[in-house]
Amino acid sequence: MRIWKMMLAGCFMVGLVAVGSLTVNAAEEIRIGVAGPHTGFAAEFGSAEYKGVELALEELGGKIAGRPVKLIKSDTGCDASQAVKKFRDTLLRDKVHAFIGPVCGNEGMAIVDWAKDYPDLPIIVAYSAPEDVTMRKRQYNVVRPGWTGTQTNYYLGEYVVKELGWKRIIMIGQDYSFPWGQAHGFIRGFCRAGGEKFFKIWHPPNTEDYSSYLLKVRSMAKDYDALAMNTAGSDCVALFKQFFEFGLDKQMKLFGFTNALDSTSLKTLGPKAVGIVSCMHYVEGLEYAGKGMFSKEVTDRWLRFKRAYMKKYGEVPPCGGEQGYVCLMLYNKAVLAVDGDIENKKRELLGALHAADLSDAPRGPFKLDQYGHATQNVYIRQVQKHDGRLVNVPIKAYKNVSQFTAYGHMKEAYMAQPPSSRDYPPGECSKLCENGLGPYPDGHCPK
Amino acid sequence: MASANEQSLNHRIKRRVFYLVVVLLAVTLPFWISRFGLALSTQIMYLSILVMSFTFMASHGGLLSLAQVSFFGIAGYTLGILSVKAGIPFPYPYLLGILMAAFAAAILGLIAIRVNAIPFLMMTLAFGEITYGTARHWSSLTNGDNGINDIPDLILFGLSFSAAKEPVRFYFLVLVVFVLCFWLLHKINRSPFGLAHQATKQSATRLEALGYPVFAIKYFAFIISAVYAGVSGLLGSTFEGTINPDSIWFGTIMFMLIAAILGGVNSPVGPLVGVTIAIVLERYIEPLTQHYRIVVGTIFLFSILLARQGIMGFIEKTGSYRRVRRLCGFD
Numbered sequence: 001m002r003i004w005k006m007m008l009a010g011c012f013m014v015g016l017v018a019v020g021s022l023t024v025n026a027a028e029e030i031r032i033g034v035a036g037p038h039t040g041f042a043a044e045f046g047s048a049e050y051k052g053v054e055l056a057l058e059e060l061g062g063k064i065a066g067r068p069v070k071l072i073k074s075d076t077g078c079d080a081s082q083a084v085k086k087f088r089d090t091l092l093r094d095k096v097h098a099f100i101g102p103v104c105g106n107e108g109m110a111i112v113d114w115a116k117d118y119p120d121l122p123i124i125v126a127y128s129a130p131e132d133v134t135m136r137k138r139q140y141n142v143v144r145p146g147w148t149g150t151q152t153n154y155y156l157g158e159y160v161v162k163e164l165g166w167k168r169i170i171m172i173g174q175d176y177s178f179p180w181g182q183a184h185g186f187i188r189g190f191c192r193a194g195g196e197k198f199f200k201i202w203h204p205p206n207t208e209d210y211s212s213y214l215l216k217v218r219s220m221a222k223d224y225d226a227l228a229m230n231t232a233g234s235d236c237v238a239l240f241k242q243f244f245e246f247g248l249d250k251q252m253k254l255f256g257f258t259n260a261l262d263s264t265s266l267k268t269l270g271p272k273a274v275g276i277v278s279c280m281h282y283v284e285g286l287e288y289a290g291k292g293m294f295s296k297e298v299t300d301r302w303l304r305f306k307r308a309y310m311k312k313y314g315e316v317p318p319c320g321g322e323q324g325y326v327c328l329m330l331y332n333k334a335v336l337a338v339d340g341d342i343e344n345k346k347r348e349l350l351g352a353l354h355a356a357d358l359s360d361a362p363r364g365p366f367k368l369d370q371y372g373h374a375t376q377n378v379y380i381r382q383v384q385k386h387d388g389r390l391v392n393v394p395i396k397a398y399k400n401v402s403q404f405t406a407y408g409h410m411k412e413a414y415m416a417q418p419p420s421s422r423d424y425p426p427g428e429c430s431k432l433c434e435n436g437l438g439p440y441p442d443g444h445c446p447k
Numbered sequence: 448m449a450s451a452n453e454q455s456l457n458h459r460i461k462r463r464v465f466y467l468v469v470v471l472l473a474v475t476l477p478f479w480i481s482r483f484g485l486a487l488s489t490q491i492m493y494l495s496i497l498v499m500s501f502t503f504m505a506s507h508g509g510l511l512s513l514a515q516v517s518f519f520g521i522a523g524y525t526l527g528i529l530s531v532k533a534g535i536p537f538p539y540p541y542l543l544g545i546l547m548a549a550f551a552a553a554i555l556g557l558i559a560i561r562v563n564a565i566p567f568l569m570m571t572l573a574f575g576e577i578t579y580g581t582a583r584h585w586s587s588l589t590n591g592d593n594g595i596n597d598i599p600d601l602i603l604f605g606l607s608f609s610a611a612k613e614p615v616r617f618y619f620l621v622l623v624v625f626v627l628c629f630w631l632l633h634k635i636n637r638s639p640f641g642l643a644h645q646a647t648k649q650s651a652t653r654l655e656a657l658g659y660p661v662f663a664i665k666y667f668a669f670i671i672s673a674v675y676a677g678v679s680g681l682l683g684s685t686f687e688g689t690i691n692p693d694s695i696w697f698g699t700i701m702f703m704l705i706a707a708i709l710g711g712v713n714s715p716v717g718p719l720v721g722v723t724i725a726i727v728l729e730r731y732i733e734p735l736t737q738h739y740r741i742v743v744g745t746i747f748l749f750s751i752l753l754a755r756q757g758i759m760g761f762i763e764k765t766g767s768y769r770r771v772r773r774l775c776g777f778d
Contacts, residue, residue, distance in 0.1 A: 038737075072734070080594050081694035084687055089730060092483035106592045110689045113596035117611030117688075130593075175584070176592035204583065205592075422586050 030069045030342065032331070033090040034324070035101030036126065037078040041206050041233040044264050045103050045320045046075070049126045051313055052324025053100055056332070059308070064332050065340030076102055078205075083107035084114050091121070097342055100327045103127040103320070105149075105178030115139045120346040122334070122353055124327040127320050130177045131403055132419050134373035143353050143372035145326045145361075147281045149178055150185030150420065152258050152378050154405035155398045156279035157189025159380050163396075164277070166225040166253060167196040170217055172210070172239060173230030173257075175202035175422060182230055182257045184420035185405065191429035191439035192406070198427035199224070207235055210242045221251040232259035237268050244272060261383060263318045266390040273383045273390060281374070281401075282319040282363045283381045285391030293397055298364055305362035316391065317362075326361050333357070375402045406441035413443055461776025473622060477615040487730060489610070489618050491723050492625040493682035498706045498718035499632060500675035506713045507636065508668055509648035510563070513700050514555060514571035515676040517578040518548040520695025522677035523684035524582060527595030537602060541681055548677030549670050551578075556669040560662060575700065582692040594691020598684055610686045621682055628675060633715065635671065644668045705747060711757025720758055 034053050036046030050073055057069055072094045076083040083102050090096055098121065102111055108128025115123050116139060125133055125144040131151070134144050160166045169190070173179035179202075187198055199220070201213050217227060227248065231239055236259070243254060249272075256278040263284040266273060286294065286302045294302075305325065309317035317325075330353065337352035338345040354372055359365035366376030378401045379394040386393070407414040417437045418424050425432050432438065433445030477485050497519055504512045522544035529540035559570040582589045589595065600609035601620070610617045635641045643664050646654045651661050684690040702725065710721020728746060732739040754761030762768050 073737075074733075079693040079698070080592075080596075080689060080691045081687065082698075084689055088486060089483070089733075092481070092486055093730070094734065106594065106691065109593045110596050110691065114688060116597070117609070422591065 028067050030064055030067045030098075030335070031072060031094055031096040032069060032328070033072045033074060033087070033094065033096040033099045033101070035074045035076050035083065035086055035090065035099060035107075036103035036320075038073075038075040040078045041235055042078040042104055044233060044262075044318070045127055045259075046078075048264065048318045048320030049101065049103055049324035049327075051309075052317070052321035052326075053328045054324075055309055055312055055321070056325045056328035058312070060328075060332055065335045067340055072096060076104070076107055078104040078107065080104075080106040080110035084110050087111060087114060091118070098122040098124065098331055100124050100324065100331070101126050101128075104176075105130045105181065106176055108133045109137070109177055112137045112139055112142050115142050120350070122331065122350060124331055124353070126323050126327050128178075130181050130420075134371045134403060136415055136419060138371045140354075140372070141350055143330075143368060145330050145358060145366070145368065145374050146323050147374065147376070148185075148403050149181035149183075149258065150188075151401055151403050151405060152279050152281055153182045153185035154189040155378050155401065156257065156277075156380060157186040157191075157195065158193040159189075159279070159396065160226070160255065160277070161190055161193035161195045164226075164253075167194065168224045169195070169197070169226050169228055170199045170201065170220060170224050170252075171228040171230050172201045172203065172213055172217070173228075174205045174207075174232070174235060176205060177420075179230045179257075180420045180422055184425055186228070186257065187425045187427065187429075187432065188405070188439050191432055192441070195429060197224075197429070200422070200427050202422050205235060208238050210239050211246075214242055214246045214248065218246060218248060218251070221248060224252060226253035226255055229254065229256040229260040232262065233265070236260045236262075237265055240269050240273070259319075261381075261392060263316045263392065266383065266392070269390070271385075271390075274385055276383045277380065277395075278383075278392065279378060279380050280319060280392070281376050281378050282322055283379050283392050283394045284316045284318065285381075285384065285386060285393040286364075288384065288386050288391065288393045289397075290395070293394060294364070301360060302362050302364075316389070319363075322362050326358065326363070329361075330356050330358065369402055371403070373403045375400055377401065407437075407443070409441075410443055413437060458776040461774070463776075465775040477618050482614065485614050485618055487726060489614070489621050489686060490683075491719070491726055492621045493679050493686065494702070494706070494726070495719045495722045496625060496628050496682070497676055497679035498703055498710070498722055499628065500672040500679065501703055501707050502710075502712050502718055503632060503636075503675065504668065504672045505707065507641070507645045507648060508665055510560075510665070510669075511568045512559075512571045512669070512672065513568060513704075514552075514559075514574045515672065516695055516699045516703060517571075517575045518552060518673040518676035519680035519683065519699070520578055520582065520690065521551050522548040522680035523690040523695070524589060524595065526681055526684055527598050527690045528588065530599055531595050531597060544681050545674055545677045548673045548680065552670045552673030553666075556666045560665045560669060575696065579692055579696045582695060589692075592692060594689055594694070596689045598688050598690070601685055608685075610688065617686065621686075624678065624682060628678060629715075632675070636715075640664070640667070707757075709747065709750060709757055711754075711759030711761075713756060714759035714763065717757055717759045724758065 034050050036049045037043055038046045072090055074086040074090050076086050102108055103126055105128055108125055109130055112133045119141055121141055123142045125146055127146055129147055129149045131148040190198060203213060229236055229239055255276055258280045261278040287299055306317055309321060333356040334349055334352035335342055338348045342349055354368055358367060364377045366374045369375050378398045380396040381392040382395050383390055384393045402408045404411055404414055437443050438445035501515045504510045525544040525547040526540045529535045555574050559567055583591055600607055607613055608617050608620050643659055647661050647665055655661050706721035706725045709724055710717035728743050732742050
């Protein structure tokens with residue numbers, strides 16, 4: 001009979017768990033969980049988010065509504081199951097009042113479902129960008145002063161066709177929800193503007209060797225105008241370098257979706273990146289924009305933030321940094337609106353989060369729509385060299401873009417479409433219509 | 448004669464008292480432990496079932512099967528796909544989840560059971576890669592990297608067993624399943640089949656010579672272990688409410704191996720001890736330092752250096768262990 005051993009282990013387990021449950025909680029403290037990847041290919045986005053939150057807290061003097069704030073950092077590793085575990089642990093163990101995060105697309109999709117069980121818990125999504133987080137799966141307690149891959153890339157698709165004349169494009173992208181969303185937005189804008197074909201190559205994240213993909217690109221290069229990088233972080237650096245090593249720069253153009261030319265990777269990409277076009281709702285070289293693009297007020301606000309960030313961390317604020325900053329500022333505004341009484345006025349707090357005025361955000365003014373997502377400017381940007389440093393500079397701005405891009409007047413029809421996936425929408429513009437909603441803003445297909 | 452009877456009666460009473468204490472502890476646990484502790488205890492139990500399925504193959508059959516995590520995933524994905532994507536109501540996704548895990552083992556077993564030791568390990572690892580790849584790349588079925596989220600709460604006899612809203616009920620559900628699994632495994636190990644299974648590790652050729660169908664024994668044991676892993680996968684994905692490719696790959700395999708080795712592969716309570724220590728260490732050291740992996744890794748390293756047979760193997764050798772054992776009326 002060895003069953004008794006189980007009993008002994010039971011006692012042991014109970015003892016260990018009990019020790020951990022004796023944590024002391026200060027009543028007046030506000031605890032905020034800041035979740036994002038600090039390991040893996042997306043680590044830089046997670047750490048940028050945390051830095052932004054830290055900077056905002058420092059500017060607030062470490063307090064919100066007179067109550068001291070404690071940040072609880074957790075590493076989700078860009079892994080959805082880790083994200084759910086870390087969110088639950090942080091909520092139950094540290095009894096946090098709100099979350100800032102997550103960062104990766106797959107994490108956001110898992111967290112928005114997890115959030116259903118905690119309808120009073122504010123979750124301010126920092127960087128996670130699949131549109132369904134604030135669209136098909138939206139929850140009232142989940143707001144996103146961030147972006148979606150579709151929102152930003154719709155206008156890039158339009159831009160490359162209309163202004164650059166690239167109508168045949170190969171894309172290399174990471175195979176998960178965020179790049180799918182980016183491709184989705186791009187294809188719609190691209191097809192609407194008269195693009196011809198868009199060939200998709202997906203690869204698993206954390207790929208270091210792109211030779212097999214680039215060989216394929218080389219064999220197809222003569223039929224295509226440009227290669228789109230739908231990757232981020234270390235993957236993108238590897239792809240960029242190998243693109244030139246393969247001599248593909250002589251055969252076709254190169255451009256990137258959003259994160260591919262993130263400010264953190266520009267230094268690594270080097271001078272070859274100069275002139276490359278991408279798009280985003282954020283530019284770290286806003287002050288170098290052509291005259292008349294931004295009011296002095298917007299530029300000044302941006303410069304103040306940029307200088308504060310550079311002073312504290314010695315680097316140009318990447319997009320994730322600004323979003324972390326905005327997330328905490330948003331939470332601060334909502335808490336002030338309920339006079340710091342976050343324990344009792346939970347519904348009011350959520351209402352205040354949705355209604356908060358964000359016209360003073362460093363990236364440019366924006367507001368949250370009825371689903372809790374930012375309606376904001378989207379910039380076409382170009383890598384330029386200013387003051388001896390590579391920066392993205394806005395060359396065109398699309399003002400007040402909602403998460404529905406050009407389909408704002410037909411939200412229901414838009415949401416009735418299948419969510420973006422690796423196969424939807426198809427790369428051939430003619431097939432896009434077979435699936436229902438066409439590339440035109442009125443939802444119809446070209447005859 | 449009378450005194451022997453008296454002694455055995457005495458032992459029986461002691462044992463009963465011991466069981467009573469343990470049952471009381473387990474049953475009252477939700478009422479004095481924190482919410483976090485309760486969530487951890489729930490996780491510890493369903494992960495113990497997974498590790499039990501691994502040690503069952505490892506200690507008795509001498510086969511290190513990394514495919515257990517895949518069976519865990521196959522059951523979880525079957526549950527997810529059937530209940531979320533196909534909208535099939537309660538008992539069927541769960542039943543089919545277990546069946547699918549057993550079915551996968553039945554197929555893999557036909558090939559993998561033919562080899563031993565390292566080739567077997569490699570084959571199960573390859574199977575893991577296949578399931579991971581399928582989960583990740585067959586996105587029309589599995590949603591790819593997004594995973595399947597929003598797995599519905601269990602509703603039994605009109606009662607909701609939501610892991611988030613009714614954690615106490617969910618804990619009891621997992622407790623019952625755990626105790627059942629533990630007891631059943633104990634019975635299997637003591638049965639003629641279980642003894643023959645142990646003999647396959649000690650000397651398969653002799654067993655063959657005695658007329659036992661060695662392949663069939665191993666094959667059947669492999670399927671049983673897959674059912675265990677499947678049960679764990681069902682509980683796990685219901686608890687988490689989500690299943691995705693990352694949760695059935697390296698992280699979980701490493702966790703399973705660490706917990707199994709730490710607890711002791713040869714002891715029936717090894718899995719429970721190993722999982723408990725691995726989880727508690729990880730969760731409580733994590734908030735203290737950013738470099739918790741280094742701390743946890745070092746602790747694991749030392750515990751394995753000091754106790755080759757795992758913690759249970761180490762404890763079993765000590766004198767106080769025997770004293771406690773006698774005090775509780777065993778021997």
